[in-house]
Each structure stands twice: as structure tokens, then as C-alpha cells.
Amino acid sequence: MSVILILLMASISVAALFLAAFLWSVRSGQYDDEISPPLRMLHDNSISQNIDTTNTTTTLKPIN
């Protein structure tokens, strides 16, 4: 039956680690900035397109 023991111990420790990391992330306010990363990626910083790279959240004009 040692198989199931190894399995349980390993599974529980990994799951515990994951749960701890998740709780910590929520408590420490990890997800505060969810606004700028998805907006920032919409800009390529290509010179020809003349996009203001410093103020990414306000320039949302189409880039095609």
C-alpha cells in the first residue's frame, strides 16, 4: 500500500503549497493592478505609428 501513501503525501504537500501561495497572493493584494498590463500590450512602440509610449492608458486609438 506504500504507493497510495507516497501519492497522498506528495499530492497533499503540493496542494498545500499551492493553496498557501494563492491565499498569500490574495491577502497581499497581488491583483491590484489589473488595468495597465492588458492595455499596455495594445501598443507596439513602433516609431512609424507615433504612439505615445509613456501614457499608455489614455491612448486607445486603433493601431491599424
Added chain:
Amino acid sequence: MQVEKFFYDNKSVKLFAYATILWGVVGMLAGLLISIQIYLPAANFGLPFTTFGRVRPVHTNAVIFAFVGNGIFMGVYYSLQRLCKARMFNDTLSKIHFWGWQLIIVSAAVTLLAGYTTGKEYAELEWPIDILITLIWVVFGINMFGTILKRRESHLYVAIWFFIATWITVAMLHIVNSFELPFSWLKSYSFYAGVQDALVQWWYGHNAVAFFLTTPYLGVMYYFLPKAANRPVYSYRLSIIHFWALIFLYIWAGPHHLLYTALPDWAQSLGTVFSIMLIAPSWGGMLNGLFTLRGAWDKVREDPILKFMVVAITCYGMATFEGPMLSLKSVNAITHFTDWTIAHVHVGALGWNGFLTFGILYWIIPRIFNTQLYSKKLATTHFWIGTIGIVLYAIPMYWAGFEQALMWKQFTAEGTLKFQFLETVTHIIPMYVTRSLGGLLYLSGVLIMVYNIIKTVKSGALIANEAAEAPALVKSTGHAKQYWHRWIEERPIQMLVFSLVLVAAGGIIEMVPTFLIKSNIPTIASVKPYTPLELQGRDIYIREGCYLCHSQMIRPFRDEVARYGEYSKAGEFIYDHPFQWGSKRTGPDLARIGGKYPDSWHYNHMLEPQSMSPGSIMPSYTWLFENKIDTAITPAKIRAMQTLGVPYAIGFDKEANANLMAQANKIQAGLKVEKLEVAADAEIIALIAYLQRMGTDIKGAKAIPTPTK
């Protein structure tokens, strides 16, 4: 803040895009050919390298590693540079990566057609190519991590995490599953045997789907979908949660490919549980994709690119709903070994991977060539033809799979099987024909795309080096409060290690016990190693890709036991390097074919299957009657097996060929009695020896489990 000028490398993107298109067409043509061969045996052309068993791996490998593979690199090379605000790390590495990958593809196609295969589905490439893949993958890794390290944007966008997880996991999967012992410069035996080989292989096989066809494409989706719709992803939080959950859960689901097989029960249950859980992160990704288009559905109506992406994401959702359902044992009992599986994977491949790739191609090509798409109308036509193609492909295959399963399991009132196996095959031929039609439509759509893209390319000029500027990255001076996720996002190496730990935990926990704890595999005293002739025959069986249509795994169901004999035991496979359980029954199971028919039946059947089973769709294997067994290699094969733990007597390698010829002469003499003249060292003799051996070891014997302590 110092603003730096730099250039995005579009040339590599262009090369990968062209390769994606080229190999896509090649892979789909191979697919179309093998789909026709299934109902038209004449389409095998009677040549070894055009026969189903050899073309099928070319189709799967071309579509997965050549079409989708180049699609991944195209997406990564385009998006990573822009997300990191940096050129790819090193131009030479980009070149080596591109040409190296194409070299892998070409050598894969040549060796597979020539019959050099490991016999493990989706990992068929032989050891020199495996090494080459590892090297090129490392080159890709250095180029990718180098770019990430010299980035000008401290935050790592969600797409990059997907790329990182992809790189690490594929590296690990490939290395673990490719453990093989070479005995010639193009052939090797799998390091693992039987049940263990099966577990490792499907751990790999499932995760190849997860980390080659899914995570990189999710990363690519998180970049190109917002770009094409010009709006941010629906929920960034969801993308973070769904990423970690997905990579943690996916790695455990492999055993669901082996339900009701000789794999230990606990491993099967573990696979099922994690497969069910997978639905949450998978649908998280799908909904995040679809919701990104909230309020922009009017754009979808007009823009073919968004149309492709919407159908791709929907297909992803369908396939990832179906996956967990197919992992339920009661559902799997019906669907496994049937064409249902084929429908399932093609919803993923044609819908998710194919359509997302086409959407991205239509988006990227005009941009890097500084022009407009030649014809939006043709792209829309491609979309509709492709969509109809997918429907015409999938529905008949689902239908076929279901009918197949029900017919296999049908008993008469008297308690005997109602249908011969062959009847279940010929019954679904109309569905096979419709499937080919669906595939043909899909391919026609792709050809329209090729024309559209050629025209687009001609109307513009490549911006090989696209100028861009961004402020240099200022080293973080240590804010008052650093959150762990932000911390890890800024440290790709730590993140790499963390992901590897998560992913490795799953694999190790599942595999180590089977290796270490012997009680998992009941030893059966009567199971003996293959004779040299049988071993040669087995290698011919692998070479011709028999495992692609015939399983060697009788599940413990009433119908299977009635049709094929005693269900398969784990201990029967301990000398099988590699295992040959198969995944689909286009032909009947062969696990207990030994002794079922006389040698002469096999002889005639391999020469002309229709002479023995009228209406059979099996190709004939005429070359086996002319080719001679390569006896020069027999000692090396025996020695390799000895190294792998097969208990041949010491020095047996020197007597192996004498033993081989003695057995061959006996079979030849038996055939001669039936007026069938063939050389004793013809390959067919070895194959017959192997077929007649299969499953005979335990006839009348009982499994003896080692006593539990």
C-alpha cells in the same frame, strides 16, 4: 528617462509564417490521403512508403510539429518582441532555430516514410532526430529567455508566461519520453517496457496536446485576440488564475488515455479526477477569450480575422469540455478505440489550432509587409469553407465512433456477438467518405488563403527591421511592498524554476511508484522473452505502423473478452520495448491473435487481405515477401534488450541467428505443406512468428501477483 531606439525582427516572423503555411498544406494533404486509404485500399499504391501505416505518422507529426510548431514560433517571435519591447535576443540563434526546425521536419518525413519509427504515437521520431529536437529547443529557449532578460518592460504579460511554461514542459516531456537505447544509427528500443512505457508515453502524449497544442496557443490568443479586436483582454485576473491552474492540473491527466487497460487502477482514477478538474481552467481561458469581444460583436460580423478567432476559441471550449467527459470511465468505455477520438482531436486541431493560426496569419502578414490584406472577401470565403469542412469532418466521425462502439458491444438474444468486426468497419465507410469531403473542403480553404497571402505579399514590401522606441528598463529600487506575483513576473528565471517544480511534481508522483514498486505489475511465470525471430517480426510490425490501426489491449468488458479472448494483464507486457497497445481500432485487437489462425492464413492475409476477409480495408504488404530479415542486426538487438533487463541467457546474442533460422525454417516448412513457397529469411516469416506468439504465453496460466508485505 532615456528613450532607446531598436528594431523588431520581422524576417524570422515571415520565415516561420511561410513554413507554417507550407507544412500545413503538406500535413493536410497527407491527412487527406490516409483518410481516402481507409475506404480505398488501392490508394495505398502497394508501395511501403505510401501505405497508411507510414503516412499516418507523417500526417500527425507534420500537423503537430511542423504546422502548429512553426505557428507557435511565428506567434512567439512576433508577440514576444513587442511585449518585451526588445528585438529577439540573437539573430544567429533565430536563424539556427528556424532552419534547424525545418531540418527536423524534413528528416522526420524522410525517416518516417522509410519506416524508422519508435512505435510510440506522436513520439515516433528516432533517436538522432530526438537529439536534434532537444538541441533546437534549447536554441529556442536561449533566444526566448535572452529576449525576456533584455526586455524594456518590467511586467511580463500573461502570454509570456504561457510561452515559458510551454518551453519548460515540452523540454521535460520530450526528454523523459525519449529515453531509448540505440542499437543502430537510426533505430532504438524504448527504455521503458509495457505498462511503464504506456504510462510515460501517454503522460507525454497528453501533455504534448496540453503544452504544444494548447498553452502556446493560449499565449498567442492572449496577444493576437486583443490586438485584432483592439481591446484589452476581458479579465487579467482570470488569465493569471487560469494560467497557474492549467499548468498545475494538466500534467496529471495523462492516464485518462489508459482507462480500463492494464495500468494500475489508482493511476487511472488519478488521471480521471484531474481531467475533470481541468474543465475549470480550460473554460476560464475560453470565456476570457470570448468575453474579450463583449461589445465588439459587430466587428466579428465584418472582420474575417475575428471570425476565425471566435470559432477557434469556441472549438477550444468544445474540445476541453469533451476531454473531461471522455475521461469518465463509463463514457471512455464506449468511445475509446473508436473514431470518436479522431473527431475529438480534429475539433481541436482543425478548429482551435488551425483557425487561430489562419486568423493570426491574416493579421500578421499585411502588417509585416506594410500593406492591406489582398482580399477580405476571399478570407471570409476561406472562413466559411473551413467551418463547413470542420462540421463535415467532425459530425460523421462522432457518428461513426458511436455506431462502432455500439456495434462492438451488441449481443444477440442467444448471448453471442451480433457483428463480425469487419461488419462494424464496412458499416461506417459512408462516414469515412464524408470525412474526406470535410477534409478536402478544409484544405481548399487553406489553398484560398495561400493565394490571398501570395497576393498580399506581392502588394507590399517586407519591413525586415521595424523601428521602435521605448524607455530603457530602470532596475527596481525596491518598493515598500513587493507582491510575490509581481516579484516573480519580474524574474523569469525564478519563474522558470517555480513552474518546473509544479510540473515535475505531477509527473514524478505518477511515474515513480510504477517504476519502484513491483507490486504494481503482477509477474506471470509463463511470460517469456520473444525469440529472435519474433523480435524481428515485432520490429517489422512497428516499422509498418500496425499499431496505428490495431490495438493490443483487451479491456475487461464482456464484448471484448468474447471477441478477442482473456483480458490483458499488466504482466504480459514486461518485455515489450516499446509497448504497442495502440489507441484506435480501425482493425481488430491483436493481443491474442496468436494461434487463432494458421500460418497460411496470415501469409495470404498479408499478401492480399481481401482474399481472407472480403471487404477488408487493410492494405496488402507485398514487400514483406521479398525483403529479407536483417539478420546482421539480430545480435545487437538481443544485446540491447539484455541491457534493458530482458533475461536472455548470457552469450545468447551469438546464438540468436541460429535460433532465428531454426524457427524460420519450421514456419517455412509448414507453409510449404500448404503450397506456399517463400524464402525462410523473408520478412513475412518473422512477422508470422510474432503474430502467432502474441498473447499465447498466458493461455492456461494464471497471473501470480507478488505477495503483499
